[in-house]
Amino acid sequence: MLFPISGAHISPIYLAVIGFLIGILGGFFGVGGSFIAGPALRIVGLDWNFAVGTDLAHIVGKSVVAAKRHRALGNVDLKLGLIMAVGTIGGAEVGAQLIQMLKRAGNVNLVVSIVSIAVYVSISSFMIWESRKTLASRKPLPPASAKGAKQDRSAFQHVTRAIQRLKLAPIIHLPVSGVRISLWIILAVAFVGGLFSGFLGGGAGYIRMPSMVYVLGIPTHLAVGTDLFEIIISASYGTFSHAVKGNVDILIALVMHTGAAIGAQIGAIMTQYFTGPKIRLAFVPLPLIGAAIVIYTLFTGHKL
Amino acid sequence: MKKEALKTLRAFLIELAIYAVLVVCYFFLVLHFLGAGLRQLEVNHRYTYACVSILLIIGQAVLLENVTTLLLRLLRGRSE
Numbered sequence: 001m002l003f004p005i006s007g008a009h010i011s012p013i014y015l016a017v018i019g020f021l022i023g024i025l026g027g028f029f030g031v032g033g034s035f036i037a038g039p040a041l042r043i044v045g046l047d048w049n050f051a052v053g054t055d056l057a058h059i060v061g062k063s064v065v066a067a068k069r070h071r072a073l074g075n076v077d078l079k080l081g082l083i084m085a086v087g088t089i090g091g092a093e094v095g096a097q098l099i100q101m102l103k104r105a106g107n108v109n110l111v112v113s114i115v116s117i118a119v120y121v122s123i124s125s126f127m128i129w130e131s132r133k134t135l136a137s138r139k140p141l142p143p144a145s146a147k148g149a150k151q152d153r154s155a156f157q158h159v160t161r162a163i164q165r166l167k168l169a170p171i172i173h174l175p176v177s178g179v180r181i182s183l184w185i186i187l188a189v190a191f192v193g194g195l196f197s198g199f200l201g202g203g204a205g206y207i208r209m210p211s212m213v214y215v216l217g218i219p220t221h222l223a224v225g226t227d228l229f230e231i232i233i234s235a236s237y238g239t240f241s242h243a244v245k246g247n248v249d250i251l252i253a254l255v256m257h258t259g260a261a262i263g264a265q266i267g268a269i270m271t272q273y274f275t276g277p278k279i280r281l282a283f284v285p286l287p288l289i290g291a292a293i294v295i296y297t298l299f300t301g302h303k304l
Numbered sequence: 305m306k307k308e309a310l311k312t313l314r315a316f317l318i319e320l321a322i323y324a325v326l327v328v329c330y331f332f333l334v335l336h337f338l339g340a341g342l343r344q345l346e347v348n349h350r351y352t353y354a355c356v357s358i359l360l361i362i363g364q365a366v367l368l369e370n371v372t373t374l375l376l377r378l379l380r381g382r383s384e
Contacts, residue, residue: 001335004343012331057361064365236358243354250342250357254334254364258327261368262320 006050006249014044015252019058019259026260027066027267029283030224032059032203032231035290037256046252053247054256059203059235061257066264067228073272075225077176080186080218084226085233087190088197088208092234095198113298116200120291123210124284130156130214131281153277160217177218177226189215194234203231206287213280220276225268319375326371 001012018040022033034055041051070076102111134154154160168182193208205227212223242248271279338360345353 001331003335004339005346012335016327057357060358061361061365064362065369068366068369236362239358239361240354243357244350246346246350248354248357250353250360251335251339253357253361255331257361257364258330258368261365262323262372265369265372 003249003251005251006046006054008044008046008050008249008252010044010046010252012255015256016259019062019256019261020263021259022058022256023062023066023260023263023265024267024270025263025286026059026062026205026228027069027264028224028270029205029267029279029286030066030209030227030231031205031286032056032063032235034059034203035206035286035293039293041252046249049242049245049247050249050252053239053242053245054249054252056203056235056238056242057248057250057253058256058260060232060239061253062260062264063228063231063235065261066268067225067232069265069268070221070225070228070271073221073225073268074176075221075268075271076229077174077218077222077226078229079172080174080177080216081226081229081233083172083183083186084190084193084208084230087187088194088230088234089237091191091194091196092198092238093194094191095195095200098195098199109298112200113294116294117291117298119196119200119207120287120294123206123287124291126214127210127280128284130154131277131284134277135281154213156214157217160214163215164217174218177216177222179217181216186216190230197234197238203235205231206283206290209283210280213276220279221271224271224279315376319372322375323372 002009018037022037025031025033025036032055034052037055037058038051041055042048046054067076099112137153163185164179164181166182166185168184170183171180172183172186173180189208189211193204193211196207197204208230209223209227212218212227213220218226239248243250274282342353342356345356
């Protein structure tokens with residue numbers, strides 16, 4: 001089928017199936033899934049610029065569905081999500097500027113590839129260590145520090161608590177997550193996520209979701225739901241920016257989203273049946289897939 | 305418990321089948337009626353196109369979420 005905006009011929013069934021699979025991942029892990037959607041669109045012949053912009057537009061729609069479902073399950077901290085959106089947008093702009101600087105220096109591909117491989121492998125290694133240690137410890141869940149806060153436990157909790165004790169005014173109270181923490185730490189986490197989003201592309205949920213759990217101390221279920229809510233805002237900003245530059249084929253995004261809408265709901269509902277450490281352990285392969293794709297492009301020169 | 309799980313799975317599979325039919329109809333409607341207009345907008349009015357794109361994807365997300373929830377409620381005969 002011809003999509004007139006990008007001029008690409010793609011099967012709508014293929015797009016809906018890809019959307020469905022990414023929707024499940026997004027709803028379950030709170031990630032955009034751009035490391036899969038980008039290559040999936042490239043494989044069927046969509047230009048790289050359209051693949052990036054169109055994927056962002058589809059992420060907006062998928063995140064609306066998944067965040068709505070997570071909100072119904074009590075997994076969204078709106079206050080935290082809104083604060084994080086500010087930091088993410090700032091970070092994304094700085095990341096995009098860094099890319100421009102590296103482009104001028106002429107070594108953008110090598111630097112971005114090495115940084116992304118290091119980041120992806122580090123996240124996976126850390127999460128596999130932490131989640132396995134937490135699951136093996138069999139310690140009881142800590143008492144909820146606020147009514148309604150979802151309980152979670154982590155082998156890294158002592159570091160998280162030390163970060164939460166830092167008295168950098170203003171201190172923000174997040175009753176839904178059951179956390180009191182400095183505003184600057186929230187903004188710093190969001191800024192770093194945004195920086196990687198602008199620098200490496202995609203929504204950078206693979207960095208933001210673990211950071212929310214390990215640095216801010218947000219329970220895993222809430223980190224997933226809140227990350228999705230935050231992605232609605234930051235991906236909308238990214239979609240607008242790319243659409244103005246002529247990088248979005250909204251018809252492809254709409255068709256992909258028909259599959260993602262149902263996949264995202266399945267993913268969100270599935271989180272109810274898994275504990276926080278198990279969700280984090282299942283998350284481990286995602287950054288590794290991202291690293292494998294980067295290694296492939298680095299060695300073959302084919303940008304997927 | 306097992307009976308309940310089977311009922312849910314059955315309802316979900318029927319929902320998926322109905323949804324698939326609706327989606328195929330939707331593909332053709334969207335591409336037929338929106339394709340040319342959006343192409344013109346993308347070429348001539350980029351900022352309007354950017355705003356319309358975001359509104360379309362969010363609008364579709366809300367619509368499909370409601371459709372799937374409604375389908376599931378009808379099939380299961382009770383609210384989730």
